[in-house]
Amino acid sequence: MTIRNTLQDHGQRYRPRMACLKKSEKVLLEMQDPKTGLKSQPQRLVITTIPHAITGEDIIAWLADRFQIDTQEARSFGSMLVALGYIYPLQDHKRLVIKPDSSLYRFQTPYFWPTQQWPVEDTDYAIYLAKRNIRKKGILELHEQEHYNRLHKWMNHKWDFIVMQAKEQYRAAKERKKPDRVVFDCQERAYWVVHRPPPGTVTAMDYGLDRQVDPNSDEAITPDFYERIMIFTQQSIMRPRVKSSVSIGALVKYCATYNNHDPFLSRCLPSNPWVTDDVTYWTLNMPCVEIPTKMRVERWTFSFAELLSDTRGRDDFRLFLKKEFSGENLAFWEACEDLKWGEAASIKEKAEHIYKTFLARGAPRWINIDGKTMEVTVKGLKHPHRYVLDPAQTHIYMLMKKDSYGRYQKSPVFKDTVKKAICPDEHRFSCAQLEQNSKKRRPSLSPIILRQMEQEQRAKMAANIDITQLCRFTTPVPHLAVYSGFTDYPTATASPSLTFLAHTPACPSPISVALDSTSVSERRTETGEGEGEGNPAARAQVGGNVSKSRMALSLRRLLKGGCTPGTMFASLSPKCHSAASTSSRIQPISPDQPSQAPPRRTGNFFQIKVDIPPECRIYPIESEDEEEESRVASRGGVGAKEIICPWESLTTQNGTG
Amino acid sequence: MTSRWRRSVDELALRGRQRGECERAQEALGRVTSCFQQLAASLGSSADGSFLRDEMDETRNLAQRICRGLSRRLLRLLSDCGPAPSGLEDRQVLDCGPAPSGVEDRQVSERLWVLFLSALETFLSDLRKACDLIGRFPLRQRYDRRALVNTGCVDGVVAVAARVASVQAPWLTLEEEPTPDLTNHITELEAMLSEMQLRVPVAFWSVEATQPAGVEACGGLEGLEGLQEVEDSLEELMEGEIVSRRPACCCLSCVG
Numbered sequence A: 001m002t003i004r005n006t007l008q009d010h011g012q013r014y015r016p017r018m019a020c021l022k023k024s025e026k027v028l029l030e031m032q033d034p035k036t037g038l039k040s041q042p043q044r045l046v047i048t049t050i051p052h053a054i055t056g057e058d059i060i061a062w063l064a065d066r067f068q069i070d071t072q073e074a075r076s077f078g079s080m081l082v083a084l085g086y087i088y089p090l091q092d093h094k095r096l097v098i099k100p101d102s103s104l105y106r107f108q109t110p111y112f113w114p115t116q117q118w119p120v121e122d123t124d125y126a127i128y129l130a131k132r133n134i135r136k137k138g139i140l141e142l143h144e145q146e147h148y149n150r151l152h153k154w155m156n157h158k159w160d161f162i163v164m165q166a167k168e169q170y171r172a173a174k175e176r177k178k179p180d181r182v183v184f185d186c187q188e189r190a191y192w193v194v195h196r197p198p199p200g201t202v203t204a205m206d207y208g209l210d211r212q213v214d215p216n217s218d219e220a221i222t223p224d225f226y227e228r229i230m231i232f233t234q235q236s237i238m239r240p241r242v243k244s245s246v247s248i249g250a251l252v253k254y255c256a257t258y259n260n261h262d263p264f265l266s267r268c269l270p271s272n273p274w275v276t277d278d279v280t281y282w283t284l285n286m287p288c289v290e291i292p293t294k295m296r297v298e299r300w301t302f303s304f305a306e307l308l309s310d311t312r313g314r315d316d317f318r319l320f321l322k323k324e325f326s327g328e329n330l331a332f333w334e335a336c337e338d339l340k341w342g343e344a345a346s347i348k349e350k351a352e353h354i355y356k357t358f359l360a361r362g363a364p365r366w367i368n369i370d371g372k373t374m375e376v377t378v379k380g381l382k383h384p385h386r387y388v389l390d391p392a393q394t395h396i397y398m399l400m401k402k403d404s405y406g407r408y409q410k411s412p413v414f415k416d417t418v419k420k421a422i423c424p425d426e427h428r429f430s431c432a433q434l435e436q437n438s439k440k441r442r443p444s445l446s447p448i449i450l451r452q453m454e455q456e457q458r459a460k461m462a463a464n465i466d467i468t469q470l471c472r473f474t475t476p477v478p479h480l481a482v483y484s485g486f487t488d489y490p491t492a493t494a495s496p497s498l499t500f501l502a503h504t505p506a507c508p509s510p511i512s513v514a515l516d517s518t519s520v521s522e523r524r525t526e527t528g529e530g531e532g533e534g535n536p537a538a539r540a541q542v543g544g545n546v547s548k549s550r551m552a553l554s555l556r557r558l559l560k561g562g563c564t565p566g567t568m569f570a571s572l573s574p575k576c577h578s579a580a581s582t583s584s585r586i587q588p589i590s591p592d593q594p595s596q597a598p599p600r601r602t603g604n605f606f607q608i609k610v611d612i613p614p615e616c617r618i619y620p621i622e623s624e625d626e627e628e629e630s631r632v633a634s635r636g637g638v639g640a641k642e643i644i645c646p647w648e649s650l651t652t653q654n655g656t657g
Numbered sequence B: 001m002t003s004r005w006r007r008s009v010d011e012l013a014l015r016g017r018q019r020g021e022c023e024r025a026q027e028a029l030g031r032v033t034s035c036f037q038q039l040a041a042s043l044g045s046s047a048d049g050s051f052l053r054d055e056m057d058e059t060r061n062l063a064q065r066i067c068r069g070l071s072r073r074l075l076r077l078l079s080d081c082g083p084a085p086s087g088l089e090d091r092q093v094l095d096c097g098p099a100p101s102g103v104e105d106r107q108v109s110e111r112l113w114v115l116f117l118s119a120l121e122t123f124l125s126d127l128r129k130a131c132d133l134i135g136r137f138p139l140r141q142r143y144d145r146r147a148l149v150n151t152g153c154v155d156g157v158v159a160v161a162a163r164v165a166s167v168q169a170p171w172l173t174l175e176e177e178p179t180p181d182l183t184n185h186i187t188e189l190e191a192m193l194s195e196m197q198l199r200v201p202v203a204f205w206s207v208e209a210t211q212p213a214g215v216e217a218c219g220g221l222e223g224l225e226g227l228q229e230v231e232d233s234l235e236e237l238m239e240g241e242i243v244s245r246r247p248a249c250c251c252l253s254c255v256g
Helices: A020-031 A056-067 A071-084 A122-136 A142-154 A156-174 A178-195 A223-238 A244-261 A280-284 A294-300 A304-309 A311-324 A327-341 A347-359 A371-380 A390-410 A412-420 A431-439 A447-463 A479-484 A518-524 A534-541 A555-561 A565-570 A579-585 A621-634 A646-656 B002-040 B050-081 B091-096 B099-136 B143-147 B158-165 B182-199 B225-238
Strands: A041-044 A049-055 A087-089 A104-107
Touching: A020 A056, A020 A071, A049 A056, A049 A178, A056 A071, A056 A104, A071 A087, A087 A178, A122 A142, A122 A156, A122 A178, A122 B099, A142 A156, A156 A178, A156 B002, A156 B099, A156 B158, A244 A294, A294 A304, A294 A311, A294 A412, A304 A311, A304 A390, A311 A327, A311 A390, A311 A412, A327 A347, A327 A390, A347 A371, A371 A390, A390 A412, B002 B050, B002 B099, B002 B158, B050 B099, B050 B158, B050 B182, B099 B182
Parallel strands: none
Antiparallel strands: A041 A049, A049 A104, A087 A104
16 A cells, blocks of 8 residues: 555645644643642742742643653643743743743733634734833834834824824733733733744744634534534445555555655755745755756655656656657646646546547557547547546556656666756754844745746747657657647747657657557447538548658648647648548547548557658658648648547537538 | 804814814723723733622723714714715815815814724724633632632732723713623624724725824823833843843744
């Protein structure tokens, strides 16, 4: 059993928010018990004595005794109580930890407890800062001054109220006796240290987004409540089970593998940004970085899922597949991911696209899946939904995992990457440098900008095809262009020929396979009404040995002719037919479609024919334009839609019929 | 025409008096709410008791009376004046007299409005907290006192209560009503808040502070200088220890 990729949670799991608060309160109340609670002592100040001070070591001892835990854990627990604001230190009030010595602490009054249903208001903070301003005669700490200025700007409309209220509160506090006044001031100060911590400190109050419903409140018992319990229990029963020995073994293996890679359990090179405020680690590990780090490359060897989920790893893998001329598998997998996670409105279009590019007979980047899966997929594509390509995707995934992944790890591409990977030195910051780092913290790039950068990168990749390799049989297609319908290429560039990928280095066509399975025979018996424009041309081509050289279409033609990329790719089939005849080879799916042109080759479904027409030569693509266009014109506009998807059949029929 | 001029002058004078009333009431409200906060801060602590809670009831009753009166008068003030001068409406010229002072009028009234609503919101949040705390620490039985948190406060809040009692507001002698229940009180205030916000559209952001930032620090608190010296030394006392250096790694091991 393997532990699946834990990164892509997509928020499906319940995340409690600060359930610790209610529990801490209970513990705190227990501490108050005169018999079994904590013993307090008076705190002696110069002018007065204040009761109810407790020492750090007493707290730790009490916790260890009450919960039967060891001192170290009691100390962490105590520190948590302090960090949450239930106990505050009397000396060194800015450091919210428990010191296991005689340093003094005091309990916070319930009015200042951190509870989720009382949001911490900026107005209150502004009043507090104004009060401090009055007391300190204008000498505030740096972060307080910054907050003050910011609040003055944003709360300008109620600033008079704030100042007035601050003065009133100051005067009201003066009415109390001196020890109580001191206590109240300490309480208030401690409250704001917890909720508006000075920069560079770790705060315990970070809990993410607010929930609509208080997770700690009692739920009303209604029939709906019980119904949900029933559904939950039923689903639990239906869940598949694994032996605990197996699952524990998997956990142990996971922990052992990832232990050195966990940034908190072990070192993080060069340094953990959350601790030192230095973002080198993140810049070195960006998704599209040129040279990855050694740790990252090592993670790619852990599992195939790791390799694919890391953008850089995927790029490396893609490069390897490109050299092996089997990039269509990865392209198909990525296309399926895009379909699964993309917008609902574009599902149909994307599914169509994928079919035309990867699955149909004679498709430019045909992938090799078994007959049964193909049948199931093709049937499902009639009513495409998000997960329609799952079986095929899984098949291809396993194929890549079992076959290409192993070869990738032994390949020169990978070895080269490993050699070039960097291992940065560890940072050693002094305290002053850490302070400086914390002041220099800046927010990261906005996600909008990141997305734009990603898109630019993709466009660059798509447009960046090696011209010397241009051959309609050999040049790999930038997969992104294929399935994303990406048509924003600059027309001025000379390069882009969108030819398709060949399987083997020997430059054959990937798609010269005859569909001989039962599904094919099914299709053959179909009577056609809907092939539309494709048909007449197809019929015309039947039987004829059309060993014409195929034209590779240039991008400009694509843009001029306004063909869909699918159409264009279809016409790139190397089967030496003219563009129109491709339609015969891409058989429609539905049973009621005719197969006008029987496949030219019979034979095994899985046969890959090496069949390069004699006229094959490396064309400079641009010159094909005029020839191709004239041919198109001669056909009288037929062939504008070469690949017919069966779900379009009706519309085309209506169009032409 | 002269009579119309006279009428508008009278109106201006009346409105000026009303505004003065509102300002004094606002100060009184500020006093009462800050005292209420001092009292509420002792809830659930060792200083909690029936005396404290009675005082709290008195205080919020007073606050409630001030709020009611203030909201009524402010509503009257702002609805009389008509909507903010936008240059498009003529009728306000009839209402508020000559345009320039009408605008100033309006601005002052809006300022009072914003101040009152802010005070109301702050008071409301204090009330909610108090309600919650009283629910959590009901002192019905004797042994409930064991649950109280030992915070170091022992004093009753007698002086604070006295301060509350000394608050004067223009109409307080007139309206005498029994203290509402805490939850009802909260509901009433919430209703008042939403009603005011719906009835009169006031642009909060158009109100500006009358004093620059930090002015409160430069003295101005009469008769407190002597005490302040002592205060500072107390604070120094509390902060006895030097703030120690932060070590290279995170201080808190596993928190939250």
